[in-house]
Amino acid sequence: MAIRKDGIESSEKLLKAAMEVFAEKGYRKATVAQICHKAGSNVAAVNYHYGSKDGLYIAVWKNAFEEAMKVYPPDGSLPSDAPAEQKLRALIFSNLHRILDDGRLGCSGQILLREMAEPTEVVRQIFHDVIAPLRERTHKIIRELLGPKASEQDIRFCVLSVVNQCLAMGFRKSRKKLSPFFRADDIKKDVIDQLAEHVTAFSLAGIAAIKKESESKKLQLNRY
Amino acid sequence: MAIRKDGIESSEKLLKAAMEVFAEKGYRKATVAQICHKAGSNVAAVNYHYGSKDGLYIAVWKNAFEEAMKVYPPDGSLPSDAPAEQKLRALIFSNLHRILDDGRLGCSGQILLREMAEPTEVVRQIFHDVIAPLRERTHKIIRELLGPKASEQDIRFCVLSVVNQCLAMGFRKSRKKLSPFFRADDIKKDVIDQLAEHVTAFSLAGIAAIKKESESKKLQLNRY
Amino acid sequence: MAIRKDGIESSEKLLKAAMEVFAEKGYRKATVAQICHKAGSNVAAVNYHYGSKDGLYIAVWKNAFEEAMKVYPPDGSLPSDAPAEQKLRALIFSNLHRILDDGRLGCSGQILLREMAEPTEVVRQIFHDVIAPLRERTHKIIRELLGPKASEQDIRFCVLSVVNQCLAMGFRKSRKKLSPFFRADDIKKDVIDQLAEHVTAFSLAGIAAIKKESESKKLQLNRY
């Protein structure tokens, strides 16, 4: 509608460009000049609209996360009384898509990954605020699956096992050449689905084994 | 006795300092000035001993990797005819210790991790050369565990599951505050051992489940 | 009115300062700091306006050459059917003024000279493109003066004789103390004119002698 590029349009273009550049190069390697050039703006635009490079990065980050959460909610639109197995499955699907699906998410996943691998001071707090609930949700589901006899450490370890299987996928994406089935520019949606299915099956079996083990341990302890 | 330390000592101090700084800040954020200051040397020392910042980084990297491999060999000193389960267990122990054990390894693990999260042009090739054999070894073990009926994709997915459980642990270390049992400056050796035991049990169960599934799939296919 | 001079003014001041410093110190000895200081700018100004020290040098060079060619065109505004003697005279006047006249040309001549004595990689090509036509023009004139019987080598040697008489004058300028009549800061225009008159007379006589010689040589050859 606007004949001239008004502020909103300009700052949005900046945000989009920044998202791409940050995703590709990381926070430090990316330069405001690159971003502004990509956005068709002047070098001063970043500071004008976002105060500083940091400001822009935070904006990008929040935006990326919100988008990711909107498109792939961690509960997978499941009713709250669904069985834990289904909840875990939804969680894994959500995680993997959030991390791997460039097609719909732009570079959100990559931005999040980078922040995880090399935490930037500027978003450390935000990051924590955002990750904690996810962790909490996962914790609850796994606790339910492990049953009442599992120790706190068993739960934590299983959380790690599940979450890490998803997280480290981000590594592969940035070096696609190493992993044959990640070679396509956009990893196909159905491959992600297959992967998620695998992780779910793998993890449920793993959790079941840990559960059994913990029960037999308790049993042993009870004997004496 | 000499006021001026001899070359070997000086370049080694430089290497050690670089290892720490690179591990803490990453390649780009680290400055040669910081490193030299930490090593008690002049700014020109890096250039004199290693040619350039890149040269120093490569030296650090190779050193870190060699050290890690020496202290925690991937075969865990197992005879080559050991059962696959034991081999997998050794591999997981080796991986996790390599990544998590600061106490004995300096920052080797962290350096390796960083390179994985944000590949540096300078060591890309070396990195690939070094990772490929590890991947190959893992692949073989898992193939053996899954049995002859498993599809190639099943194998790959299981490799990912196992390796990722270990890899992503590196994330935790850099942000210790998030993970309660990683809070100590040096993660205790026995915690790593427990974790490794967990990952082994979890993974063996996961692999077994995938194996069973693949066999039943084959069966189904045979029926028609 | 503006405290901050607008870009054109600033980059021009930079160009002027660079011209002086490059002329005085040569490419390598000149530092961007010196140039910027002289231009009243920040060290980063060179990079901002010209990309690099090289870029600035090339700009200076092109500017110097264009200016020199504009003020002292090699044809001396002579009609194209003027006699060869007059053309040679015009060429010599143009050459000498271009090289010696600081008053009107700034340091153009000196910059050109330096480039001739110690070719810089960055302007080698430009230099060649610029010198070749001049050489061609001189060649034609001398060929005309020498007549049809002169050998190609005779022509080349005479071109060298004429051109070198002019070129090497640049040496004197940089070490004014050695040559009494070059001592003034600006060599007086009339001294240059006298010098040019001398070189013209000297060279025409030299060429005539070579012509005569070549004709008698041919004659001798014809006899047998």
Place this chain on the structure above:
Amino acid sequence: MAIRKDGIESSEKLLKAAMEVFAEKGYRKATVAQICHKAGSNVAAVNYHYGSKDGLYIAVWKNAFEEAMKVYPPDGSLPSDAPAEQKLRALIFSNLHRILDDGRLGCSGQILLREMAEPTEVVRQIFHDVIAPLRERTHKIIRELLGPKASEQDIRFCVLSVVNQCLAMGFRKSRKKLSPFFRADDIKKDVIDQLAEHVTAFSLAGIAAIKKESESKKLQLNRY
């Protein structure tokens, strides 16, 4: 004789290497590291043997000049009562060979040339001391050729004409591609001889013309 490289040998190798490097790159562009590497010595060797880079350069320069003067003496071994024409011829031959003949002189000529084009502070005085006698000798010869009626300025101009024809040849050598007959790595001795013959003939004719002119001028002045 010496089994190990004694000091003399070492410092001489250094001098030779320096001569080549200075000739090729010029004073500033040449680095002591390069020179020492070429001489097979340690970086500290230059300072040890010659005190500093400047010291080495001065040594090289003196050596080059002495060598050049020894091989091509400006009097061409002519008796002091030889006719002026022959003296001029000998001078021109000496000059041109000194400048152009790499074969016998190593890089002496080039070193001298460089110093002329871009005077180095360190040898300015030496240079002057060395050039002044040459200038004086040329001056005398030309004065004799021009006869008693020539003005001082006529003499100076003719000196310039003669000397410059020789000097500027040095330019050609560094950019051989521009001058077809300079293309060979070592300019052939007979080409230099031909060139010298040409310059002699050309100059004698030029001088004769100036002489005639000056006489007629005097005549004209006498009339009034």
Place this chain on the structure above:
DNA sequence: AATGAATGAGCCTTCATTCAT
């Protein structure tokens, strides 16, 4: 609202020189 010009802090590197053996 938006921008081209300009800045200053900081980084990596080069290089002649000095030190201690």
Place this chain on the structure above:
DNA sequence: GATGAATGAAGGCTCATTCAT
């Protein structure tokens, strides 16, 4: 006598930021 190690001064360049319009 000769050398490998080490240094400090300086140079060119990058980049986020600010200025004035």
